[in-house]
Amino acid sequence: MPETYSLVEATMKVIQDRRSIRSYTQELVSDQHLDMILEAARQAPSGENAQPWRFIIVKDPDTRNKLGAVAGGGSGRRFTSEFVTKQMQERFSSLEDEAKKKAAFEKLTSGQVSAFLANAPVNIVVCGKKDVWDMPFDTSASIENILLMVTALGLGACWVIAPCFDIRDEERIKLLLNIPEGFKAVSIISIGHPTRAHRPRPRMAINQLVFSERWGMPYYKESV
Ligand SMILES: Cc1cc2nc3c(=O)[nH]c(=O)nc-3n(C[C@H](O)[C@H](O)[C@H](O)COP(=O)(O)O)c2cc1C
Numbered sequence: 001m002p003e004t005y006s007l008v009e010a011t012m013k014v015i016q017d018r019r020s021i022r023s024y025t026q027e028l029v030s031d032q033h034l035d036m037i038l039e040a041a042r043q044a045p046s047g048e049n050a051q052p053w054r055f056i057i058v059k060d061p062d063t064r065n066k067l068g069a070v071a072g073g074g075s076g077r078r079f080t081s082e083f084v085t086k087q088m089q090e091r092f093s094s095l096e097d098e099a100k101k102k103a104a105f106e107k108l109t110s111g112q113v114s115a116f117l118a119n120a121p122v123n124i125v126v127c128g129k130k131d132v133w134d135m136p137f138d139t140s141a142s143i144e145n146i147l148l149m150v151t152a153l154g155l156g157a158c159w160v161i162a163p164c165f166d167i168r169d170e171e172r173i174k175l176l177l178n179i180p181e182g183f184k185a186v187s188i189i190s191i192g193h194p195t196r197a198h199r200p201r202p203r204m205a206i207n208q209l210v211f212s213e214r215w216g217m218p219y220y221k222e223s224v
Helices: 007-017 031-042 061-084 087-091 098-110 112-119 135-152 167-177
Strands: 053-058 122-129 156-160 183-192
Touching: 007 135, 031 053, 031 122, 031 135, 053 061, 053 135, 061 087, 061 098, 061 112, 061 122, 061 167, 098 112, 112 156, 112 183, 122 135, 135 156, 135 183, 167 183
Parallel strands: none
Antiparallel strands: 053 122, 122 183, 156 183
16 A cells, blocks of 8 residues: 555545455455454444444354355345335336346345355354344444455455344344344354455435435535
8 A cells, every 4th residue: 555545545445345245265264354353343333332242253164054044045035025025126127138137036036145154254143132222223333344344354245134134033043153042143244255356336326315404405515
């Protein structure tokens, strides 16, 4: 990195370079890198500084396979619901090729899209203390810190919620990982070395997202 490269530019670069990475080489994630990722998670803000997060590092291939299977099941059920309620058709309405559309629906509803957890050398199972008011927000803040540190280290990660939103899957993961009463797995972060570079997914434009003073009022800048 050139010396003139400022902290602001470096921070923006890490934020903009982050991608959801779902395919990994066999190369392991070093303990040194894992320590930095966990330190980033630990430094996240939390409501009332409750720090309701706990992290289970899963490297064992058998456990990874089981997590992948739960993720595949959860993902398949969710996308099937989206298909039945026509949300999926709405999402793909701009795709005109009917054969491609059918293939996409089949792939999504099969659940195979989230089974990649099994292939990540490391999965961080992020658990949250259920009776903490802000727990979903707190754990999300720690996950974003994880993703940014992963990117800064040149690794790849994906935030995976598929195995965590169905209460039956919550129970399966609880039993598999011995998660105590009062806690639940909220998300799994798969981490590894990316097999290839990924293009950024599209983002809405600032003027579609930001208003000035009142909802719907175009965002304007004062020249300060
Ligand atoms: C709360 C949350 C849950 C997500 N769950 C999943 C998931 O279960 N499976 C998956 O493959 N990707 C999941 N993702 C990744 C999103 O699909 C991804 O962030 C989005 O498509 C934008 O792509 P990008 O991260 O590469 O910018 C999740 C992301 C977030 C923030």
